[in-house]
Amino acid sequence: MSVPNSSEYIKHHMQHLVFGRLPDGALGLAHTPAQIAQMGFWSLNVDTLGVSLVLGLVFSCLFAHAARKAQIGVPSRFQNFVEWMIEFVDGSVRSSFMAKNDLVAPLALTIFCWIFLMNMMDLVPIDYVPGLAEWAGLPYFKLVPSTDPNATFGMAFAVFFLVLYYSIKIKGIGGFLGELTLQPFGKWGLPVNLILEVVNLISKPVSLSLRLFGNMYAGEMIFILIAALLPFWAQWILSVPWAIFHLLIVTLQAFIFMVLTIVYLDMAYQETH
Amino acid sequence: MDINATLIGQTIMFIVFVWFCMRFIWPPITQALEARRQQIADGLAQAERGKHDLELAAKRAGQVLTDARQQASEILAQAERRATHIIEEAKGHARVEGERVLAASRAELEQQIYRAKEDLRQHVAELAVSGAEKILRREIDARAHADLLSTIQDQL
Numbered sequence: 001m002s003v004p005n006s007s008e009y010i011k012h013h014m015q016h017l018v019f020g021r022l023p024d025g026a027l028g029l030a031h032t033p034a035q036i037a038q039m040g041f042w043s044l045n046v047d048t049l050g051v052s053l054v055l056g057l058v059f060s061c062l063f064a065h066a067a068r069k070a071q072i073g074v075p076s077r078f079q080n081f082v083e084w085m086i087e088f089v090d091g092s093v094r095s096s097f098m099a100k101n102d103l104v105a106p107l108a109l110t111i112f113c114w115i116f117l118m119n120m121m122d123l124v125p126i127d128y129v130p131g132l133a134e135w136a137g138l139p140y141f142k143l144v145p146s147t148d149p150n151a152t153f154g155m156a157f158a159v160f161f162l163v164l165y166y167s168i169k170i171k172g173i174g175g176f177l178g179e180l181t182l183q184p185f186g187k188w189g190l191p192v193n194l195i196l197e198v199v200n201l202i203s204k205p206v207s208l209s210l211r212l213f214g215n216m217y218a219g220e221m222i223f224i225l226i227a228a229l230l231p232f233w234a235q236w237i238l239s240v241p242w243a244i245f246h247l248l249i250v251t252l253q254a255f256i257f258m259v260l261t262i263v264y265l266d267m268a269y270q271e272t273h
Numbered sequence: 274m275d276i277n278a279t280l281i282g283q284t285i286m287f288i289v290f291v292w293f294c295m296r297f298i299w300p301p302i303t304q305a306l307e308a309r310r311q312q313i314a315d316g317l318a319q320a321e322r323g324k325h326d327l328e329l330a331a332k333r334a335g336q337v338l339t340d341a342r343q344q345a346s347e348i349l350a351q352a353e354r355r356a357t358h359i360i361e362e363a364k365g366h367a368r369v370e371g372e373r374v375l376a377a378s379r380a381e382l383e384q385q386i387y388r389a390k391e392d393l394r395q396h397v398a399e400l401a402v403s404g405a406e407k408i409l410r411r412e413i414d415a416r417a418h419a420d421l422l423s424t425i426q427d428q429l
Contacts, residue, residue: 070305106295154283
């Protein structure tokens with residue numbers, strides 16, 4: 001891309017491929033930021049949905065393949081890797097989740113692998129996929145699903161619903177409401193308690209999703225800036241060290257999302273916190 | 274930050290993937306891991322038992338070897354005793370036999386001596402008689418003095 005309109009380049013790279021109702025009433029892909037703004041809530045980020053679907057399928061198929069081939073005897077290299085992943089997640093769950101629940105460990109595994117794969121898309125050179133998309137006639141394409149708040153909030157809300165569900169299932173509606181209203185100042189401080197506890201509750205999915213989104217968005221932004229502001233022969237000087245560092249962030253953010261999910265669910269299970 | 278219906282799609286997709294993982298991925302792999310753990314534990318226990326058995330067998334083999342060695346030395350000692358016994362017996366037999374042969378030869382010798390004496394006596398008697406005959410031929414009748422001559426012969 002050319003240096004003169006680098007701000008346009010950056011804006012182009014930050015734009016999702018959106019599908020929705022166009023101003024003339026037909027369904028279709030938005031070709032300008034104005035069209036996207038007009039679509040409002042009832043539109044879909046096709047790139048986010050598509051890439052995360054493909055990555056989820058990659059994870060599911062690989063692991064399901066290993067699960068189908070799982071044998072007691074000498075494991076194959078791939079089975080070894082899958083078992084290592086499973087034991088790593090299982091260890092994390094065992095160390096922070098005290099109760100017994102068949103959902104938490106598969107949930108944690110799915111979260112870790114899916115987010116890890118989504119984050120890894122950040123390391124694909126940033127012009128490859130938008131370039132391909134342009135060649136295929138698509139106006140925009142944002143490759144990294146975890147830089148889309150829809151994706152991170154989507155997962156965080158699912159986790160949040162699970163937290164609510166288990167809180168009510170374990171403590172009953174009364175217990176859950178009591179937890180919201182009678183702590184930490186007793187029944188005379190009820191309004192204050194309610195505000196504090198509701199903020200505490202809401203902050204869980206918000207922090208979960210914003211942490212992941214913020215890290216990945218910032219990382220992506222730095223790659224875009226490097227690509228926009230440096231000539232092509234000098235970009236590697238900054239982008240390679242950043243990519244190596246970003247590898248750490250990619251893994252760490254996936255791990256943090258997983259661990260916090262486990263911890264939140266464990267808190268939902270506990271009588272008092 | 275533009276939130277749109279993608280949020281709902283992502284949530285549904287997430288739930289489906291988690292369900293899939295919970296249904297088809299996690300249980301078989303953890304079951305396989307547990308089964309392998311059990312198998313390894315069994316194998317180790319079996320190896321331990323095998324080692325124990327081997328130790329016992331080695332101990333028993335040592336015992337048998339010691340017994341056999343002892344028995345062999347006993348048999349050897351017995352054989353030696355028997356050999357000396359046989360030698361002693363043979364020596365005794367030989368001595369007896371030798372004495373017997375000696376006695377027999379001594380007896381025979383005595384017999385021969387006696388026979389020789391007898392012969393000698395005969396000869397001397399004959400010589401005496403012939404001498405006396407020669408002397409007496411001129412003086413006496415052989416017939417008249419026969420009983421006298423036989424008396425002399427007996428006394429010789």
